[in-house]
Amino acid sequence: MPTITIDGEKYQVDGEQNLLSTCLTLGLNVPYFCWHPEMGSVGACRQCAMMEYKDSEDQHGRLIMSCMTPIRDGGIYSVKDEVAEEFRGSIIEDLMTNHPHDCPVCEEGGECHLQDMTEMSGHTMRRYRGTKRTHRNQYLGPFINHEMNRCITCYRCVRFYNDYAGGEDLQALGRNHQVYFGRQEEGRLENGFSGNLVEVCPTGVFTDKTFSSHFVRKWDLQTAPSVCEHCAVGCNTAPGARESGNSNEPILRRITNLYHHDINGYFLCDRGRFGYEYINSATRIQNVLSVRQEDVISSTAEKGDRMHREINPQEAVLHLAEQIAMANQGKRNLIGIGSPRTSLENNYALRKLVGSGNFYSGLSQKDQELLHLVSTIQQDDRIQSPSTPEIENADAILILGEDIYNTAPRISLAVRQAARNRQKQQAKSLKIPLWQDSSVRQLEGDYSPIIFAGTELSNLEKITSNTLFESPEKVASFACNLALAISDPTSLSPDLEPSLLELITHTAGILRGSSKPLIISGTSSKHADTLKSVAQVATVLSDYKKQPTMLYLACDEVNSLGLIQFFNDGKGNLDELLERLKKNTDNQIPTSLMILENDLYRRLDKKSLEQLLSQADEIILLDTLLNPTSKRADWIFPASVTAESQGTFINNNGLAQRFYAVYEGKGFIQESWRWLMDAVNFCTEKPANLSAIAEWQHSTDLSDAIAREFPVLKALDSLGPDEDFRIDGLKVARQSARYSGRTAIHAEKQVSENPPLQDPDAPMSFSMEGIHNPNRSPLQANIWSPGWNSNQSIFKFQEEVGGERRGGPSGIRIERPQRVMPEWPAPSTPPEVAADPSHVQMLPLYRLFGSEELSNQAMGISEVIEAPFVMVNHIDAKAFDIHQRELIELETSCGTYRAEVRISPTIPSGTVGIPYGLPDFETLSPLLPGYASLRPAEAPAITED
């Protein structure tokens, strides 16, 4: 390890890093703008100037840009030297000549890197009195606000947006004094990671527009560590909440990234960042609702829709208690339906209440089997689930049947970095340090091999070396042949099409020849054979290489992998429940269905679901948003969302992560398990299962109970910290030390100050009293350090720049027993049939905005969701005589759907692509992949008035 001297102090440092990064790791304050820990150095801003001395005799030294300076063993440097300080001050002064004096009205103010650097450089007086150059701003869509006058031309935005995230519609325009960062014309920034510009921009050029409508300063936000609920990657987030202006109830105001070394690093996707608005949407359930018995004139309501009224929660809880008591006496069937989008704790509570025999997963048989398959595959010791940094280091990637940009967005960003590994290898051989960003990017050379086979590939097309657009059946057969080719290339059937054969041999060669191959797949194509064949490729590759194969399997929802740990072998799915209820018809015992945070219309086809619901005498729903299922419910309890509750999610990698409540839900909103507990507390007689429920006090009591009952989930009892955790006798403060208005915020109602809300359930307080140091626990989500008000301060809390967080890792992998996966028979090759409009296969297509249930209700996101469409192959379209944008009808086993035609050259012939979960198409999702017939929509009859 090289030893260097900085301002007279000797340090042993990592010689791989540049001087700036090294200084920051050492905790020294060196100002910078254009350098970013994840994006390296370009030396554009000149802000990180330091002095370097030839030897100890050198009295003058020379100015160097520390971000562009490699570490020299024995090097002598200075941050504090007067010349360097003056230089840095003058750089700031130059930048400031054009920067507006608008900090008080700028939304970056208080967490602005430019403010921090200005203070740090000591430039506190502005001597320039002239006019400033001004720009006109652009409309960049519903997520990002643009204020170009604040720009200091550090180029970070385009480096992130173009170089790192692969965006194509943001550029540096103009030159000299007039450089402008914008689009070629006004319009939404199309890349799905555009939200990171808000954090990447060191000042207020790009700000969060959704936050803007309920803006408060960073120091006025109450935060806690949370986990994003909009996909199963498990990115860590720092939601921020504060009381709204005209009531005492806190509202969620924004989501920012919370650094997690192994998952999201510094970046989030736009669904995760802007999807939070569903929480404050009009569809949010805030009160206890019960069905209205009287007839209502309801012209727009569909048959079976119920109308609801608000009732006193006690009434509903008492009713629930009665039903539970009845069930205990055997006079009522109490059936629970769980959900993959809520915590393990909520699911466990319902399971405990109704008993394991009456607890169903809330998934269709198909979906549950797929998830079991994922879990089974991951249990094999020849498989390794890679973390994000491991994905970024892969030297060859095979993606099968998963459009990851739309189903696991953060992972596609990691894949994009992996594509540059060849370039990085070349840089290493030329002895160019990897942090020399522009030098490395200028190296010639192809991308690392990325091979895709599946229905649709978004965002990554330009960096994939080979693509095969086929139906899931053919993808599975491709994977099967690939497995053969890896183990024994001579065993391939000679009947294969030559081009396919070539692709298989090519892919096999690449996988065999690479040192860190990675395979990515998942459940989204809803095809078991694909998963089985993928597993086979992975195991064959592992046998060949004598090392576990990295296999990333994406699941559909945030807790999919957690939920199925409660079930054995795919038992307990909705199809099974339907069978059971159908058989039960003779039985005179009435049935109550308790549905936990689940819209069943997205799970089961409409016909079966109507049957299922009609078998129940009563439907009790605990949920966060009004949805089609809630229209059928007799009782509705308002449940808290992720940011309002504590619990555990298990992500795609089997990592159990705990999230904490950021604020307490409005009014009667509470965690689903608390509603159940409340009802149980009203029961006079309590058999063993009920008395266990009655004893629960905190979410951690449930976590511990889960850990005891399910050996697989044993990790839950070491997740933490629990509510009794203290640092120096104190809890961690959710509010910053500067949280303002505490004595005045409720003054219009009462002038005396209320005591802060107590939180017995978490090791955190709803106030500013407590520990504020992110170094001492993973609980701190407000990342702040003296002099570093912006999110750049995260480096103060990392082992090294870009390393693990010092407060301890959040999340523990669940320990599933190691088991060799069974040998599955090879899937039969589908016969070739001519495309026939009366029998087309519908394949699910996923959308970053539109496919996920909750984020669809967010205001900003709902603005950009596409209208439903049916994607048809271009050759088929000719044969069927249908045209782009024409209206078409899709006749399925559960009704007819109407949408515009979209013609595509890549969608496989004989299939049509159906957007999964898009508004108006939600009920079509359970039918995917299935068959339907296509016919031109009949023009609506024109009536003359």
Place this chain on the structure above:
Amino acid sequence: MSSLLEPELIEVMEHSNRDSDKFSGPLTAEEKEEIDREASHYENKSSVGLEALRIVQKHRRWISDDTIQAISNYLDIPVAELESVATYFQLIFRQPVGKEVIYLCKSASCWVMGCDRLQKHITETLAIEPGQTSADGIFTLLETPCLGDCDKAPVLMLGEEMHRNLDESAIDDLIDKKKKYHADKSPD
């Protein structure tokens, strides 16, 4: 030149440069051929963006929004990237210019030798400020940094020809000559 205390209006990216005249529309066969010829010198088509802009500008005099879109479609380069190149280079015009572009050198030697006086003269003669085009559509006046002929200052460049050791009468001659040339060329 505006004073420090008077707002200087700098317009960047403010015009929608759509133009439906003959200078727009899809690339002609001739333009495509020239671009292809140039592209053969590069490893891939996407590197030829700047040359393509120059080639098309040669034919169309300036680059309209439609033109930039046409080049983008032809070369499969994102519009924003072409825009970035086009707005970086001073000699790519994103707004209509006259048939003759006057680049008047404003660097130190020319300044010492009286380029401001010449600029005033041009402005009065043609009734155009820098950045504007004369009413007859022939002349556009632009300021430029050093043209590298300091020993013969003041200088200007007209199209691709240099004119050195200038004074008012030399400029008058030049303007008359060009006016006459264009009058003969297009008798309308």
